[in-house]
Amino acid sequence: xxxxxxxxxxxxxxxxxxxxxDDESLKRATAGHLDEAFYVGxxxxxxxxxxxxxxxxxxxxxxxx
Numbered sequence: 001x002x003x004x005x006x007x008x009x010x011x012x013x014x015x016x017x018x019x020x021x022d023d024e025s026l027k028r029a030t031a032g033h034l035d036e037a038f039y040v041g042x043x044x045x046x047x048x049x050x051x052x053x054x055x056x057x058x059x060x061x062x063x064x065x
Contacts, residue, residue, distance in 0.1 A: 006059065013050040013061035017043075 018040050054061040 001057075006054075009050045009054055010059070010061050012047055013054055015043075015047050017047045 051061055
């Protein structure tokens, strides 16, 4: 993997994911809009995948910011 790609993964992994918030916060943020809820879930999936990839190759992601 290129250093640039690893940096992009680290930036993504350091992002705040909605899974750290309660369900009510998520409901308020999406206001019942399915498209918005899908986007939030998709973004969280990207964040989790970046974290998993970096963890598997023994690179810390929590110090990216």
